[in-house]
Amino acid sequence: MPRLSSRQAEILNGLPGRIVQVSPRRAFREPLELRDEVILVRKGLLSLYRTCGAKRQIVALRYAGEGILPPALPPLFGIQAIVLSEVLISTIDDFDVLLNRHSELQEVYRRRTERHTSIGYEWLVNTGSRDAIARVAHLLCETALRTDAESAGEGVTLPFTQQHIGQITGQSSVNVNRMMGELESLGLIRREGRTVHFLDWVELQRIGGFQPNYLR
Amino acid sequence: MPRLSSRQAEILNGLPGRIVQVSPRRAFREPLELRDEVILVRKGLLSLYRTCGAKRQIVALRYAGEGILPPALPPLFGIQAIVLSEVLISTIDDFDVLLNRHSELQEVYRRRTERHTSIGYEWLVNTGSRDAIARVAHLLCETALRTDAESAGEGVTLPFTQQHIGQITGQSSVNVNRMMGELESLGLIRREGRTVHFLDWVELQRIGGFQPNYLR
DNA sequence: CGGTTGTTTGAACTGATTCAATCTGTGTGG
DNA sequence: CCACACAGATTGAATCAGTTCAAACAACCG
Numbered sequence: 001m002p003r004l005s006s007r008q009a010e011i012l013n014g015l016p017g018r019i020v021q022v023s024p025r026r027a028f029r030e031p032l033e034l035r036d037e038v039i040l041v042r043k044g045l046l047s048l049y050r051t052c053g054a055k056r057q058i059v060a061l062r063y064a065g066e067g068i069l070p071p072a073l074p075p076l077f078g079i080q081a082i083v084l085s086e087v088l089i090s091t092i093d094d095f096d097v098l099l100n101r102h103s104e105l106q107e108v109y110r111r112r113t114e115r116h117t118s119i120g121y122e123w124l125v126n127t128g129s130r131d132a133i134a135r136v137a138h139l140l141c142e143t144a145l146r147t148d149a150e151s152a153g154e155g156v157t158l159p160f161t162q163q164h165i166g167q168i169t170g171q172s173s174v175n176v177n178r179m180m181g182e183l184e185s186l187g188l189i190r191r192e193g194r195t196v197h198f199l200d201w202v203e204l205q206r207i208g209g210f211q212p213n214y215l216r
Numbered sequence: 217m218p219r220l221s222s223r224q225a226e227i228l229n230g231l232p233g234r235i236v237q238v239s240p241r242r243a244f245r246e247p248l249e250l251r252d253e254v255i256l257v258r259k260g261l262l263s264l265y266r267t268c269g270a271k272r273q274i275v276a277l278r279y280a281g282e283g284i285l286p287p288a289l290p291p292l293f294g295i296q297a298i299v300l301s302e303v304l305i306s307t308i309d310d311f312d313v314l315l316n317r318h319s320e321l322q323e324v325y326r327r328r329t330e331r332h333t334s335i336g337y338e339w340l341v342n343t344g345s346r347d348a349i350a351r352v353a354h355l356l357c358e359t360a361l362r363t364d365a366e367s368a369g370e371g372v373t374l375p376f377t378q379q380h381i382g383q384i385t386g387q388s389s390v391n392v393n394r395m396m397g398e399l400e401s402l403g404l405i406r407r408e409g410r411t412v413h414f415l416d417w418v419e420l421q422r423i424g425g426f427q428p429n430y431l432r
Numbered sequence: 433c434g435g436t437t438g439t440t441t442g443a444a445c446t447g448a449t450t451c452a453a454t455c456t457g458t459g460t461g462g
Numbered sequence: 463c464c465a466c467a468c469a470g471a472t473t474g475a476a477t478c479a480g481t482t483c484a485a486a487c488a489a490c491c492g
Contacts, residue, residue: 050340052341052346053425057340057341059337059341060337071330071334076338076430077337110288113329117332117333120333120336124275125273125275127340127343128386129268129271129273132448174451177471177472209268213289388481388482389438389439390439390440390482390483393439394440
């Protein structure tokens, strides 16, 4: 999967800014908070969310190596860590300087953006067109590939609580629990705490309508 | 709403390419079709869709003045017109030339992209967190503003069939029909064929959880 | 006129929510 | 070390929102 090359990672590490620990307990940035900062995730996992009445919908995830650029206007989404994370906070100006100095980064940045919209479309298909078990299966597949490709055959420790999964896939945590149970009783996965072993990766993909090409 | 200034529109009209009529009857571009073209909508309305088994999910709309850039890899979405449309088809190279020549366009382009992701997030909230009537109400509000702001107080002729609305909001066309009927019997809208008159714009927004700021 | 596409309505069914209770593991302070 | 609090996982039962199927109806077009 499109990880950064070590060279590109090195360049990005040259970005001036401060390192901040982000706790999953509370929102890191509230919606509508004006902020002129570039956020790069170094470790962990951030969620972009929107609240809608009492409900919360997670609209995007940012894994280690990914980033969040500031919108021109105050963003409508908030940011909250899924797990304890470490981010680099820089300014849009410093980021632009880096982007202009290293033209290869522009290409990387462009493809990243494209990938994120592609994932966004996939999530829309998920919440809009698939039933509950497919949605959960799909997220499991996506998570396996986005965390660590090599572990896909083995087992993945989910960063999510079942409530997170509900907020991503648009259903109640209770139902997520039942769907996980059903996937297990179908023999597609085995669970040990929050770790998921994939017993039938092919069938799990089929159930979830998961076709990895959208991740590129 | 962010229409192009007449000057910017003029620049874009200078983009070399061919004009094509797009019929809503059949797909204009199938998913996975490799194509190295920039599409600018001159008249009408296009949908980007993904199919998922028998179902179709519309993941984005492109109104007149908006465009579709080619992804680096073959796109997973297809393109189909909602109504009879007219598009300008150009190449990514010609588009880049234009973008480099007129730096103001870059800013426009950037804001467009930002707006589209913002709308994508809102659609995720819609399909993931709102109930059926809210989803329909929300789409009505959005459509009123995206088609013609001035007509919002008056009435809007929807470009959509009820099936389209179902494919956008993730529900069956039968249920869309019932929700439209309910909105009407609640006295929020009045329908004449496909034209919708807004009798209580404020309450309609409230029902739909619609806050126009995401459209910028 | 017939064919096609879209809208409307009813009835039966089912998937998912909600509410509530229980259970488990983990961390904290006494 | 135990008691307690807390967050998350699990389960059951009742309810409800939305789907599906089927049929009728309306509008439009060649």
